Amino acid sequence: xxxxxxxxxxxxxxxxxxxxxxxxxxxxxxxxxxxxxxxxxxxxxxxxxxxxxxxxxxxxxxxxxxxxxxxxxxxxxxxxxxxxxxxxxxxxxxxxxxxxxxxxxxxxxxxxxxxxxxxxxxxxxxxxxxxxxxxxxxxxxxxxxxxxxxxxxxxxxxxxxxxxxxxxxxxxxxxxxxxxxxxxxxxxxxxxxxxxxxxxxxxxxxxxxxxxxxxxxxxxxxxxxxxxxxxxxxxxxxxxxxxxxxxxxxxxxxxxxxxxxxxxxxxxxxxxxxxxxxxxxxxxxxxxxxxxxxxxxxxxxxxxxxxxxxxxxxxxxxxxxxxxxxxxxxxxxxxxxxxxxxxxxxxxxxxxxxxxxxxxxxxxxxxx
Amino acid sequence: xxxxxxxxxxxxxxxxxxxxxxxxxxxxxxxxxxxxxxxxxxxxxxxxxxxxxxxxxxxxxxxxxxxxxxxxxxxxxxxxxxxxxxxxxxxxxxxxxxxxxxxxxxxxxxxxxxxxxxxxxx
Numbered sequence: 001x002x003x004x005x006x007x008x009x010x011x012x013x014x015x016x017x018x019x020x021x022x023x024x025x026x027x028x029x030x031x032x033x034x035x036x037x038x039x040x041x042x043x044x045x046x047x048x049x050x051x052x053x054x055x056x057x058x059x060x061x062x063x064x065x066x067x068x069x070x071x072x073x074x075x076x077x078x079x080x081x082x083x084x085x086x087x088x089x090x091x092x093x094x095x096x097x098x099x100x101x102x103x104x105x106x107x108x109x110x111x112x113x114x115x116x117x118x119x120x121x122x123x124x125x126x127x128x129x130x131x132x133x134x135x136x137x138x139x140x141x142x143x144x145x146x147x148x149x150x151x152x153x154x155x156x157x158x159x160x161x162x163x164x165x166x167x168x169x170x171x172x173x174x175x176x177x178x179x180x181x182x183x184x185x186x187x188x189x190x191x192x193x194x195x196x197x198x199x200x201x202x203x204x205x206x207x208x209x210x211x212x213x214x215x216x217x218x219x220x221x222x223x224x225x226x227x228x229x230x231x232x233x234x235x236x237x238x239x240x241x242x243x244x245x246x247x248x249x250x251x252x253x254x255x256x257x258x259x260x261x262x263x264x265x266x267x268x269x270x271x272x273x274x275x276x277x278x279x280x281x282x283x284x285x286x287x288x289x290x291x292x293x294x295x296x297x298x299x300x301x302x303x304x305x306x307x308x309x310x311x312x313x314x315x316x317x318x319x320x321x322x323x324x325x326x327x328x329x330x331x332x333x334x335x336x337x338x339x340x341x342x343x344x345x346x347x348x349x350x351x352x353x354x355x356x357x358x359x360x361x362x363x364x365x366x367x368x
Numbered sequence: 369x370x371x372x373x374x375x376x377x378x379x380x381x382x383x384x385x386x387x388x389x390x391x392x393x394x395x396x397x398x399x400x401x402x403x404x405x406x407x408x409x410x411x412x413x414x415x416x417x418x419x420x421x422x423x424x425x426x427x428x429x430x431x432x433x434x435x436x437x438x439x440x441x442x443x444x445x446x447x448x449x450x451x452x453x454x455x456x457x458x459x460x461x462x463x464x465x466x467x468x469x470x471x472x473x474x475x476x477x478x479x480x481x482x483x484x485x486x487x488x489x490x
Contacts, residue, residue, distance in 0.1 A: 070391075109387060112476075
């Protein structure tokens with residue numbers, strides 16, 4: 001054995017430097033690899049143990065929750081059995097991991113049920129003191145904890161802390177701002193949109209879509225007036241207000257929307273044209289026709305797109321001027337209108353099929 | 369004495385299953401719980417439940433496949449109530465086309481479910 005060891009040492013000492021270096025590196029890699037294998041094994045076993053423990057607790061909390069829900073009665077606010085469960089969960093909630101598991105269990109059921117059961121789960125959230133931990137998250141210095149806290153409060157419909165939540169509306173992180181907006185709209189419906197008065201940052205297109213999707217779930221007929229938001233200095237708020245005006249047919253806001261045709265932002269001007277078209281504000285057509293050539297090409301395209309649904313027979317002469325416009329979109333819109341006119345009222349607009357002399361392309365169509 | 373009615377609940381949310389198990393057992397039903405569509409089909413074949421409650425989205429075999437298996441392979445007319453979530457309207461239509469009897473949109477009230485089961489079991 002000693003001979004073999006000596007032979008290895010001698011072999012290493014006598015070997016060229018490059019071979020020695022290769023051996024050293026190989027040994028180093030082997031040691032690293034073995035260490036990593038052991039670390040991985042340890043990590044995997046730790047995670048599995050943790051998962052097993054979590055599953056045990058989850059099962060326990062699930063059965064506690066069901067027991068709580070079924071041990072209540074209408075006479076007492078909290079029965080003796082419920083009191084025992086509340087005390088136990090309150091104690092468990094002091095531990096961060098257990099608290100997380102309890103909240104997961106409550107939400108797992110609350111997201112699936114409504115009515116009395118959902119109300120009872122919310123009551124348990126309050127009774128176990130979990131609401132205090134949720135509210136405490138709003139004061140965290142870490143943005144992700146603040147965002148999680150707001151989300152949790154929204155999921156449990158906690159309206160009492162909305163002043164603390166709305167205070168975060170201009171948080172530097174967009175994730176937090178998004179949670180605040182969702183919280184307010186989910187819990188306060190159209191009234192929750194008041195945050196638009198305070199919002200300083202831009203409301204992204206995705207945020208707007210999400211908010212509108214939540215609002216569509218409510219049958220509330222008390223729609224707020226969008227007028228103040230149409231006057232907002234925040235362009236994204238104006239764009240969002242235009243969407244609301246369009247979806248909820250806010251004809252009353254037409255005067256304010258007409259003013260937006262002179263807004264410094266091009267997107268606002270374009271959206272305003274489209275919304276006025278959707279609302280059927282015919283007086284805007286003449287207003288735009290008068291200075292159309294001074295408008296940006298995108299505004300002109302939006303105007304003709306809107307005209308596809310807003311034209312009248314008196315517009316024929318005006319439209320005729322744009323029939324061979326250099327912009328393809330405008331040309332398509334104008335031709336679509338002509339096609340529609342011809343079908344709907346042939347006496348107003350006819351095509352001369354047999355001219356005496358060969359006509360130029362612009363003389364092919366004549367308005368009567 | 370009337371025979372105990374058998375209810376199959378195919379639902380992957382363990383807390384919801386537990387809640388409905390307690391509720392329906394309290395009302396006198398015998399409950400079979402499946403955590404996925406594959407288990408649901410096995411239970412249908414082994415126990416012939418009187419009513420099937422199934423979620424649409426489940427691991428391995430979906431609720432739609434369970435309905436299809438019950439209606440077209442086993443050719444039985446057991447009432448089937450489908451649970452759907454928001455945004456699964458098209459799935460619900462597919463479920464009805466396959467032969468579902470009724471549907472409930474999540475979140476739903478367990479009391480309402482209980483009433484619907486009673487109505488279908490008459």
